[in-house]
Amino acid sequence: MGEELEYAAELINRIIEGVEGTRIGLHICRGNWSTREEVLLTGDYTSLLPALTAMRVRQFVLEYATPRAGDIKVVGESLSNNVPGTETPRELGLGVVNPRTTEVESPEDIVAKAEQALAFYGPDQIFLNTDCGFGCFANRCVNVEEVATAKIKSIVAAARFLRERYG
Amino acid sequence: MFETTQVGSWPRSREMLRALRDRRLGKMSRKDFDRVANHEVRRTVTIQEEAGLDILVDGEHRRDNFYSFITEKVEGTRLMSLAEMLDEVEDKSGFEEMLTTLDVPASAIRNPTCVGRLERREPLALDDYHFVKSLTDKPVKITLPGPYLLSRSMWVGSYTRKAYGDQREMGDDVVRILREELQELAQAGCEFVQFDEPVLTEVVMSAECGRRTFM
Structure with missing residues (x-):
């Protein structure tokens, strides 16, 4: 693993070491400053895995609505076991809606995405979330409230369906 | 199972954007700013509750951006737009070209530059947590900038070298500050703390995409 990735893992582990009583997550994305998808970064999580597997965080909150993030298999095969040195299973905060688009993902699309994750994770290990924020940069919000609201409602509808099917 | 939540930030209203600008320019008191922000957080909490989300966020309404906001809370920092930072960048034309290619508005995106020894003046997000909890019984997620993102973005050589020998030394203070915050949030009962590390x-x-970004 490169020196920078090793340092990134070391930093987060020093912060969280021994802290209990809260769920600790780490979010990674490929940029969220523009609604032009082509200017944001592209690539799956493979090259980050050496750092991610070393991090003792419980949940990785990851972009997966955008095809630029690649296949769920990449993290499913490496990051679905226990947090190192514990009996606590790792979790996936699965990104299921793109915060930058005006089109609202259907609950059916979201269910299909979650079912891909179910090949590697149990239902209790899967959280459903947006790919990133709707307004990480106040002056450069990437969406409007009406669309954002419709997107989170779609996530909730998908979760209800999934709980019926797998609960 | 299949718990639902968000990554953190919500679109800002016109009123919120105006308050952020006025506060930045020193034209609005903290009390007036908080009145606007509290109203927006309340609305965002209601929207999430009505939508049926399981774990709520406050929408980061008070934040200029997800990492620059720490300049409000941490001693030894200065909020600088990327346009201001341009003066300090060695490869000026390269940096400008990157901003244009990536569709980055240099005046609207700001960086928390380290200009002195870092010390937490007030909690980064603990008060935000308490405020959301006063509005809802649901679990809450609080977002914090990741240590690697801060150790990279806060280091602007010509400013930071006066306070720290190197980036790793500054990184040690970043770790201390974020660890204190995490411990306080955990003690307060915060259900979920998420560190944001987009720069990873x-x-x-x-390299694969043939360019770097601004963070």
Whole structure:
């Protein structure tokens, strides 16, 4: 693993070491400053895995609505076991809606995405979330409230369906 | 199972944007600013509750951006737009070209530059947590900038070298500050703390994509 990735893992582990009583997550994305998808970064999580597997965080909150993030298999095969040195299973905060688009993902699309994750994770290990924020940069919000609201409602509808099917 | 939540930030209203600008320019008191922000957080909490989300966020309404906001809370920092930072960048034309290519508005995106020894003046997000909890019984997620993102973005050589020998030394203070915050949030009962490390992808993907970004 490169020196920078090793340092990134070391930093987060020093912060969280021994802290209990809260769920600790780490979010990674490929940029969220523009609604032009082509200017944001592209690539799956493979090259980050050496750092991610070393991090003792419980949940990785990851972009997966955008095809630029690649296949769920990449993290499913490496990051679905226990947090190192514990009996606590790792979790996936699965990104299921793109915060930058005006089109609202259907609950059916979201269910299909979650079912891909179910090949590697149990239902209790899967959280459903947006790919990133709707307004990480106040002056450069990437969406409007009406669309954002419709997107989170779609996530909730998908979760209800999934709980019926797998609960 | 299949718990639902968000990554953190919500679109800002016109009123919120005006308050952020006025506060930044020193034209609005903290009390007036908080009145606007509290109203927006309340609305965002209601929207999430009505939508049926399981774990709520406050929408980061008070934040200029997800990492620059720490300049409000941490001693030894200065909020600088990327346009201001341009003066300090060695490869000026390269940096400008990157901003244009990536569709980054240099005046609207600001960086928390380290200009002195870092000390937490007030909690980064603990008060935000308490405020959301006063509005809802649901679990809450609080977002914090990741340590690697801060150790990279806060270091602007010509400013930071006066306070720290190197980036790793500054990184040690970043760790201390974030650890204190995490401990306080955990003690307060915060259900979920998320560290944001978007810049990790840049380390491994910018070469493949043939460019670096601004963070």
